[in-house]
Amino acid sequence: MTRHLLAAAFLTVVMGLTGPGLAVQPDEMLSDPAQEARARALSAEIRCLVCQNQSIDDSDASLARDLRLLVREQITAGKTDQGIRDFLVERYGAFVLLKPPVNASTWLLWFGPLIVFILGVIGLTMFFRNRAQSGAPAATARLNADEQARIARLLDDMEHGSESHESGDHGKGDKP
């Protein structure tokens, strides 16, 4: 418990650094618009380490400002985007990237959704095949008389406000 309190105190202090002000300040910005645009785009992918789930481009924390300046410095020095990412990952770990790189440890993250989708498609195929086999050929033909009557009843009920299926007190006040 004390440990948690201390951790909380620690975080508060780090956050306390967060001065008033907006994220990107005019004095940080590069004079070359193309380089500045690169810096902005890259900053949006770099996590602000002390503010949780914000990019350094969005955060007014002082550490975020330092990292923004570092990104700009390295861009001016001619480093590639990937080079800057690598520089930060070497020092802070993959945690610093908001878009995790595709590698063995994030394979399931990047392809998990696709696997879910494929499983879903397989499930649907099985569902329709099962039904096609078990049902008579006519089963998926157009609506039979019974079904037609059922849908008609529902539609009738909907479109013409027939009261026939409902207990009287629920349709009160509705137009006929």
Added chain:
Amino acid sequence: MKRLLFIAPLVLFLGIAGYLGFGLTRDSSILPSTLIDKPAPTFDLEALIPDGKGLKTDDLKGRVALVNVFASWCVPCRAEHPIWMRVATQEKIPIYGLNWKDKRSDAIAWLEELGDPYERIGFDPDHKGGVEWGVYGAPETYVIDRDGRVRFKYVGPVFSETLNETILPLVRKLQETP
């Protein structure tokens, strides 16, 4: 086969619940260091105190030492400070300070008030040295072995429990290995 399909959601959920339970056991605010068992990063910081010693990579070689990230604005740093005074005077372990994102005059006044346990202090007002170390808050404490490799990192204030149970035993072990 079809039965299995109906059991799948339950199994999946129980697996997820296991992970959520694991999640409760860890502190999500601590970021592990990428430097563990690697040579200390290349950096070179000027001295905080005008006639004192600065801090650079080569200074870390030769002796088992501690590197402590501190700042005068940081309240937990003040809380852990007595520990470093004690280590400096009683344990004979060199402590190197990394004065992080601070004002020089504030930091010097802070040390004059509380005492200076540091053998060398690098002054790092703009995170130039901190970024090399992967610093993301203060205080942070690193254990460096004789060859100048980083062996351990602790985030947050160090109190006697952490010192006696983790840091000192590790330092002793590193001192004994030739």
Added chain:
Amino acid sequence: MIAELGHFALILSLCVAVAQSTLPLAGAARNHAGLMTLGSAAAIAQFFLVAISFAALTHAFVVSDFSLKVVASNSHSLKPMIYKISGVWGNHEGSMLLWVLILALFGGLIAGFGRNLPPPLRARVLAVQAMIAVGFLLFLLLTSNPFERLYPPPANGNDLNPLLQDPGLALHPPILYVGYVGFSIAFSFAVAALIEGRVDAAWARWVRPWTLLAWSFLTGGIALGSWWAYYELGWGGFWYWDPVENASFMPWLVGTALLHSAIVVERRDALKTWTILLAILTFSLSLIGTFLVRSGVLTSVHAFAVDPDRGVFILLLLIIAIGGSLALYAWRAPTLKGGGLFAPISREGALLLNNLLLTTAAATVFIGTLYPLLLEAVGGGKVSVGPPFFNATFIPLMVPLVAALAVGPLLAWKRGDIMGALSRLKVAGAVTAVALVLCAALAWGRPILGTIAMGFAVWLAAGVVTEIAERIRLGRIPLRQSLARAGGLPRSAWGMALAHIGIAGIIAGAAGATVWKEEIIHVMQPNETMEIGGYTLTYDGVQDSRGPNYLTRKGLFSVSKDGEPVTKMYAERRRYLVGGQQTTEAAIYSTLAGDLYAVVGDNDGQGGQTVNVYYKPLVPWMWIGSTLMVLGGFVSLSDRRLRIGAPSRKRRKPAAAQPVPAE
């Protein structure tokens, strides 16, 4: 004294909930009418007891009774009354009490409006509802008691986080919770149906309105939160893929799937086991969301104060509630009889495609939100999964969904004709093509993605209009008859059209705000001007003033267009007196074409002021679209057919019990 009364009422409501969770169940098993009716009485009593408790807590906030711990840490006597009241749910304990209040409210509503439910079904639904209540009342009383006293009481309180002192955020939690917790009803109905071993069209008719109600509120709650983030957080973002946002978005996605699959159960008596599973999953995701927000497992900008004991308690609740219902599902669902057959290309098939894409989207959000935890558990190190990941995976799933959304409603039930449907969409296709060309010309040189998004929005809107036009046979019969038919269309048809058009609005607004936004960051001197989005913005200097519990500095701007003055607006920086926190209040000038959005930062010490100005095209369409979605939900709900307390099963039987081919 009043606080003790509230505390006592809360304990009493727990006792009532325990009785409600057991006796009616026994009554339903033995067909004992008395025990079954007990459920309704208990549900109403439980609601009143929790309401008394909630009123007592509200009273403590209103009179600033700082001897209560929650009041002392979350309120202040200087705070405006509206924020004293919203402070009740601006903290963990109070918001949990609100959660339970809404849960009890829904139980009470079932007891009140469900008179024509078959007594055993009603008894079982209320019992399941009470089981959830027992869990959360225990949680409240044992780990998060809002009536805990503080001695000695402080002279004044710590105040509510100023970011939360905002009308949008005062309303956001209650509305969101009605949505979250409202899905408990679908869950209770699903579990009751599993106990009974029977699901039919009548069951779907009872579940649909409740799901629709919860869905409408959840949609509204999420939209309100998004709107708040847009105008309050100061950089004009509206969705951050933050874990807490995801926690509310996952139940929304699965709940939307449930809403659509329940239609198939109702109309065609098919997809029963799937719909039951969706009902369980929707509420389960609400519960998991509650866990994520309150346990500290995931770090988030919005998380509540964290206490590991609470996390353990909620996790146990999750295992009992979700694990229990899924175990029941594994045991009972295989015995449910399958219903009507249909071909893959049919209305049912289209609704299944909707379900496939929405559940995959929910799974994507789930994987992304929990992946860091999962990887760390297997020793894989720490990673971050942020907006770039979600944008790259979620948006591709929405593309086929939106494309198919225009076609689906034109397909016939059971076996549809895709070529026929597409040929009826010829006009919509032509409109889309024209819109694409227009957009490409207007936004020449800007990212092509924006134009593509507009194409989808127009395609969807045109598809919805086509569907309505087809139904009223517009152009094929005299206009007067068409209008008569339009008047005769069921409200649920209009509701669907509104909700679907709303999505088109959201797509347009979101694309405008992100892809087409313009931004200028600049230090402005008084009387300096800048050009953005066709407007000329003049900075008129600053003005200091004082609010009820804060000091404020306003940055004043005059806006003109083509030399004509348009408006004056101001952006604020507030400093709250109690905690010293600062907030920004953006200046926003809104037209249907887009928002001019300005925030002021620090001054440079020489009279200049850092100013961020954005022009965000089409943003208002996002809020209009969200409103249309909510409106669509309520319009559908007002359909007599869907009204809460729909027809009784006995009367419905001839429709439901028709012979169906075995599965």
